[in-house]
Amino acid sequence: MLSPYVASVAAMTPFATAEARIDPPLLADELATLRGYLDFHRDTLRWKTAGLDQQQLATPHPPSTMTLGGIMKHLALVEDHWFSVILLGNEQAEQWRDVDWEGDPDWEWRTAADDTPEQQLALFDEACAASDRCLEQAVAADTGLATPSVKESRRDKSAFSVRWILVHMIEEYARHNGHADLIREAVDGQTGE
Amino acid sequence: MERTERPLRADEATSLRAFLDYHRDTFRMKCSGLTQEQLAQPLAPSDMTLGGMMKHLAIVDQSWFEDDFLSRGFMPPFDTVDWDADPDWEWRTAKDDTPEQLLALFDEAVRRSDAVLDEALAADGVGLDGLSLEKAPDGRGRFSLRWILLHMIEEYARHNGHADLIRESIDGQTGQ
Numbered sequence: 001m002l003s004p005y006v007a008s009v010a011a012m013t014p015f016a017t018a019e020a021r022i023d024p025p026l027l028a029d030e031l032a033t034l035r036g037y038l039d040f041h042r043d044t045l046r047w048k049t050a051g052l053d054q055q056q057l058a059t060p061h062p063p064s065t066m067t068l069g070g071i072m073k074h075l076a077l078v079e080d081h082w083f084s085v086i087l088l089g090n091e092q093a094e095q096w097r098d099v100d101w102e103g104d105p106d107w108e109w110r111t112a113a114d115d116t117p118e119q120q121l122a123l124f125d126e127a128c129a130a131s132d133r134c135l136e137q138a139v140a141a142d143t144g145l146a147t148p149s150v151k152e153s154r155r156d157k158s159a160f161s162v163r164w165i166l167v168h169m170i171e172e173y174a175r176h177n178g179h180a181d182l183i184r185e186a187v188d189g190q191t192g193e
Numbered sequence: 194m195e196r197t198e199r200p201l202r203a204d205e206a207t208s209l210r211a212f213l214d215y216h217r218d219t220f221r222m223k224c225s226g227l228t229q230e231q232l233a234q235p236l237a238p239s240d241m242t243l244g245g246m247m248k249h250l251a252i253v254d255q256s257w258f259e260d261d262f263l264s265r266g267f268m269p270p271f272d273t274v275d276w277d278a279d280p281d282w283e284w285r286t287a288k289d290d291t292p293e294q295l296l297a298l299f300d301e302a303v304r305r306s307d308a309v310l311d312e313a314l315a316a317d318g319v320g321l322d323g324l325s326l327e328k329a330p331d332g333r334g335r336f337s338l339r340w341i342l343l344h345m346i347e348e349y350a351r352h353n354g355h356a357d358l359i360r361e362s363i364d365g366q367t368g369q
């Protein structure tokens with residue numbers, strides 16, 4: 001009774017336009033629906049950051065200090081954190097490992113300005129592809145979306161379900177895409193959902 | 194105010210409802226403690242306002258659950274608006290409403306939507322695979338309740354992103 005929707009695994013393909021995004025399936029099982037929404041928001045961020053130069057990606061919309069490049073680098077870090085470090089208990093990916101996070105907690109936001117648009121997109125695409133591999137490994141267990149994370153929440157002393165991590169990533173992306181909407185409009189006037 | 198907790202290991206329906214409530218609460222926090230004038234203040238060049246967003250999310254929330262899902266139509270005052278002539282009515286007219294009126298409208302919309310969810314997700318309800326009575330206008334078919342719930346979460350979260358920047362520009366308040 002469920003449509004045989006196959007979640008798009010298009011992480012290495014930059015979707016630079018609004019129209020090229022794949023709408024989440026209207027009737028699919030839980031995993032396909034969640035992955036459809038996550039990919040839609042990853043592609044929305046790719047679109048919101050596409051066609052801008054390094055300086056535009058480093059332009060904030062005051063009084064906020066957030067930038068489009070910072071959002072992209074932040075979400076690359078967030079992808080690694082949730083799908084690899086928390087879900088599977090891995091070490092941070094190599095590019096984040098040597099950062100002094102205690103001394104420089106906003107490192108990814110601050111240093112995005114030094115990266116070219118191509119570097120920023122490559123880092124982001126790589127993070128999304130790595131997350132998809134982690135996710136596929138985790139949901140292969142009999143417990144599916146109820147599979148618990150290897151690392152626990154420090155506050156709640158409980159593991160996270162894969163389900164929680166996926167829904168959290170969707171809300172995380174959607175919120176930052178809301179920031180991206182207003183920043184992009186301020187940078188060059190481009191709008192759109 | 195206390196925001197709804199998002200349980201770390203709950204079933205699908207409980208999880209989705211908790212994330213939706215968390216974002217509704219976040220939105221209430223982003224709009225709280227402001228005057229009618231502040232709620233009507235945009236962050237240029239965007240023309241969105243927090244008051245407009247509150248009225249927009251009221252109709253969006255209510256209409257997905259009561260109208261699209263159950264085909265019961267829009268709640269007042271949205272049911273008598275000439276949407277063809279005035280498609281941004283809710284954004285445009287929010288500045289004429291007091292903060293109390295906007296919040297009451299928003300709370301009423303949420304109450305109606307929650308009643309639909311309570312019924313659909315009860316033991317003898319249609320569940321998350323249940324399909325909307327209204328079809329998508331672009332011919333893609335009917336919406337599952339699962340799709341609608343996730344769409345509402347992303348819709349609120351995206352608008353909360355807008356609200357973050359607008360609120361910061363009004364009085365400096367930030368926070369997740």
